[in-house]
Amino acid sequence: MLTLHDHPRSGNCYKVRLFLSLIGKDYQRSFVDVLARKNQTKEFERISAFQQVPALTDGDISIWDSHAILLHLAHKYAPEWLAPMPHLGAMYAWISVSTNEIANSLQPLRLTYVVNSAEAAHHLGVNEALLDVPGMERRTERVLRRMDKRLAENGWLAGTDTPTVADIACYGYTALAEEAAIDILAYPAIAAWRKRIQQLPGYVPPGLPVATATQTN
Ligand SMILES: N[C@@H](CCC(=O)N[C@@H](CS)C(=O)NCC(=O)O)C(=O)O
Incomplete structure (x- = not known):
């Protein structure tokens, strides 16, 4: 088990x-x-x-x-759920976007809304006075714009016909965007992709x- x-x-x-x-x-x-x-x-x-x-x-x-x-x-x-060649590199690249770009923007931004700023600073390992919310907002907008552009051209992030683990990696915090006061309708391809994921069996x-x-x- x-x-x-x-x-x-x-x-x-x-x-x-x-x-x-x-x-x-x-x-x-x-x-x-x-x-x-x-x-x-x-x-x-x-x-x-x-x-x-x-x-x-x-x-x-x-x-x-x-x-x-x-x-x-x-x-x-x-x-x-693993992309075959020639999409394998794109699958890893979008997993990397989740570990870096999303983990340094939308993820901590949402945390500042979910817990108080002292708690958020503790979990992010920074002094509360150095919690850079405008910077997180700028980085969030940048990564969402890039994801939206990719998803306007491909149904799934790796460029495959079916979803891969890269979609699940990037979906985790994108699904919670409203908790970070993000209007997902400003990113129409992301909004449509979220709906496709929500329709998957299971x-x-x-x-x-x-x-x-x-x-x-
Ligand atoms: N790179 C890790 C990050 C995990 C992470 O940030 N976990 C948070 C909860 S979302 C946590 O356990 N925080 C408690 C702590 O760091 O003490 C992953 O993708 O799973």
Whole structure:
């Protein structure tokens, strides 16, 4: 049985919950209350080197980082979600957009709306006075414009006929854009792509009642 170390408000965890559901893989959920800093234990560090969620336990293997988990799951259980040549490079490039451009713009911007600025600064590892919200807004607009341009030309980010793990990686926080006060209708190709993802068999929306989770840390 797979175990997902999870937090219901985390967009990174949502990527993994969504993908597990899309590929029809059963798993159990272990709630790690990162907002209450219950992740800062030696026990959790053995599973997740940076003590962050998501982390996945698959038999003897522990994997941390949403993108590493998506790739592990696709390679092991759902290879149809990996782009073939000549689209493989584009798949990795868009996964990289999720790990860098989105993780440094929309993801922290949304965090500043979801928790107070002192908490956001703590989780981002910066002094509260240095929390650069206008910079996050500028970077968010830039990455969404680029994604919109790509998706106006291709139905899926890797340029394939069917979605790949790159779409799930980039969807995680794009699905939560409204929580960062973004009007997604300003990006019509992204809005249409979000609808296509929402129509995939097995789709689950972001967010979970905390009560459905089991606290283990
Ligand atoms: N690169 C990682 C980032 C994971 C991450 O930022 N996790 C956040 C929740 S979304 C976390 O666990 N924060 C708690 C902490 O860093 O103490 C991924 O893509 O999964």
